[in-house]
Amino acid sequence: MSQRTAIIVLGVALSVIILGRVSRAPAPTPAPVPEAAVTAPAVTRPPRHLGPLAATLNTPLLGTPAIDLNARLATRRRIEREGGRVYLDSMLATTDSVVIRWGGDHPPTLTVRFEPDSSRKGWQGALDDARTGMRSWADNPSGFAFRESKDSVVDVVVRWNTMLEEKSQLGLTVVTWNAAGIIESAIVTLGLFQNPDSIPAPPPVRRRVAAHEFGHVLGLPHSSRLDDLMHSSSPVLAPSRRDLATLQLLYAINPGPVRTP
Numbered sequence: 688m689s690q691r692t693a694i695i696v697l698g699v700a701l702s703v704i705i706l707g708r709v710s711r712a713p714a715p716t717p718a719p720v721p722e723a724a725v726t727a728p729a730v731t732r733p734p735r736h737l738g739p740l741a742a743t744l745n746t747p748l749l750g751t752p753a754i755d756l757n758a759r760l761a762t763r764r765r766i767e768r769e770g771g772r773v774y775l776d777s778m779l780a781t782t783d784s785v786v787i788r789w790g791g792d793h794p795p796t797l798t799v800r801f802e803p804d805s806s807r808k809g810w811q812g813a814l815d816d817a818r819t820g821m822r823s824w825a826d827n828p829s830g831f832a833f834r835e836s837k838d839s840v841v842d843v844v845v846r847w848n849t850m851l852e853e854k855s856q857l858g859l860t861v862v863t864w865n866a867a868g869i870i871e872s873a874i875v876t877l878g879l880f881q882n883p884d885s886i887p888a889p890p891p892v893r894r895r896v897a898a899h900e901f902g903h904v905l906g907l908p909h910s911s912r913l914d915d916l917m918h919s920s921s922p923v924l925a926p927s928r929r930d931l932a933t934l935q936l937l938y939a940i941n942p943g944p945v946r947t948p
């Protein structure tokens with residue numbers, strides 16, 4: 688296989704510990720999370736790289752053309768200039784210094800296939816909640832739109848599972864990209880239940896988780912601020928100004944490695 692791929696797993700977890708530490712007032716319409724269902728701290732998973740790409744990324748830059756190095760430095764400087772207005776630096780920490788995003792020649796509409804599973808209790812309502820979460824990214828500054836499709840080949844697949852691997856986790860997005868940092872596909876898995884006692888995830892929580900996961904689909908990493916939708920335990924229901932600014936910057940810079948010596 689000539690094209691090298693890497694996979695990063697980006698999850699969302701609900702954490703009463705983190706929520707309890709924050710002294711600021713909650714967002715206007717935070718979704719209630721039953722405390723009994725919130726038992727574990729936020730989960731940050733390390734990126735899971737397949738061997739070939741990891742080897743490539745760890746190769747010293749010996750022989751890197753000066754023009755390439757200048758481009759990498761320019762990209763890094765552009766990110767640094769934005770300061771706290773954005774959080775793309777967290778992407779570089781999880782991708783081994785690769786800017787990942789959909790390619791510039793990709794149509795601004797991503798096709799999405801929902802795969803509801805009638806064998807799983809509760810998927811019917813969860814489907815509508817997932818659509819609502821997806822629509823929270825409408826009118827984003829990068830012009831990306833989502834279009835539902837039943838085609839076998841789509842950009843994004845959304846599936847459901849009764850529960851995810853981590854007990855407090857309700858969403859998981861696996862993004863695959865090539866050596867040039869271009870995202871090739873995204874698979875979202877949404878959990879229907881919050882814990883082994885089979886407490887269904889409340890609809891507001893499901894919508895919030897879906898909105899968060901679609902942020903990962905667009906390429907966004909995690910934010911460290913709780914008032915951003917892309918915080919791993921965010922209580923907000925829609926992208927913040929900072930989420931949108933980060934998305935805008937992501938599609939204003941070139942994808943690919945930005946590691947410098």
Ligand SMILES: [Zn+2]
Pocket residue numbers: 697698699899903909917918919
């Ligand atoms: Zn996440």
